[in-house]
Amino acid sequence: MSTPAASQALAASPRVHALLTRLHAASAAQEKSLSQSWFYLKRLFAFYLFSRAWAPAADDHMRDKFVALDQDKCQFMYLAARASGALHIVEAGTSFGVSTIYLALAVGQNVADQKAAGRTASGRVVATEKEPTKAARARAYWAEAGDEVQGVIELREGDLLETLDRDDMPAQVDFLLLDIWTPMALPTLKIIKPRLKKGAIVLADNTGKARPLYKEYLDYIHHPANGFRTTEIPYSGGLQMSVYLPETD
Numbered sequence: 001m002s003t004p005a006a007s008q009a010l011a012a013s014p015r016v017h018a019l020l021t022r023l024h025a026a027s028a029a030q031e032k033s034l035s036q037s038w039f040y041l042k043r044l045f046a047f048y049l050f051s052r053a054w055a056p057a058a059d060d061h062m063r064d065k066f067v068a069l070d071q072d073k074c075q076f077m078y079l080a081a082r083a084s085g086a087l088h089i090v091e092a093g094t095s096f097g098v099s100t101i102y103l104a105l106a107v108g109q110n111v112a113d114q115k116a117a118g119r120t121a122s123g124r125v126v127a128t129e130k131e132p133t134k135a136a137r138a139r140a141y142w143a144e145a146g147d148e149v150q151g152v153i154e155l156r157e158g159d160l161l162e163t164l165d166r167d168d169m170p171a172q173v174d175f176l177l178l179d180i181w182t183p184m185a186l187p188t189l190k191i192i193k194p195r196l197k198k199g200a201i202v203l204a205d206n207t208g209k210a211r212p213l214y215k216e217y218l219d220y221i222h223h224p225a226n227g228f229r230t231t232e233i234p235y236s237g238g239l240q241m242s243v244y245l246p247e248t249d
């Protein structure tokens, strides 16, 4: 059963709604645990005391965690992707693939709209995950979601600094989700930026709660010379929405 808010936001089959409700509940339960709060607190201390934004031990801790984008942010993201007609989306940080399901629904529906208007169109979500066990779980959930989701996703396994920096990327990227460990946000944006279309949307999660960790990223997108218009949406933890609007094409 989906909540009324979910059914109002998202066009999806009852099966996909039920899957999303289940996955968000599992992720929220993990995030509410004491051990997870302690983990985030330790990260902030490590940053302030030792300027260490991430450590290999943190990867070990996160290997069995969803850390899914919150449900209300996912709904916003889906609507933004639908409103902008995004066909080529890059997701930095896939984990168990929850946010990917929303992006895939949006791309599939945007392609269908184009075709219904008599235009030829194709689209895909390029998803990225470096942990093989997480990638396998994501694939299993997408299979459970079925064709409306699975057929639209291309998952690239490995370090996204390599898997996204290749010639076989979409020539134009309409939408980028940065839901990744904070030190990776700016390097990822810089890899994708040459492919961003004018008007492309870039979302970065948790920019309010993790503001010190996002300093370099926020400095970059706030600098007018870099071509972004940007605002933080006051969801829990903050969701930075930027639109690529360079003054010269």
Ligand SMILES: C[S@@+](CC[C@H](N)C(=O)[O-])C[C@H]1O[C@@H](n2cnc3c(N)ncnc32)[C@H](O)[C@@H]1O
Pocket: 066, 067, 068, 069, 092, 093, 094, 095, 096, 097, 098, 099, 100, 128, 129, 130, 131, 134, 158, 159, 160, 161, 179, 180, 181, 184
């Ligand atoms: C916050 S989670 C993504 C959650 C996902 N967007 C969702 O809503 O379900 C971030 C993910 O990025 C992955 N990750 C971190 N560094 C990476 C890298 N260099 N290359 C690829 N994936 C990476 C982590 O393993 C983790 O699963």
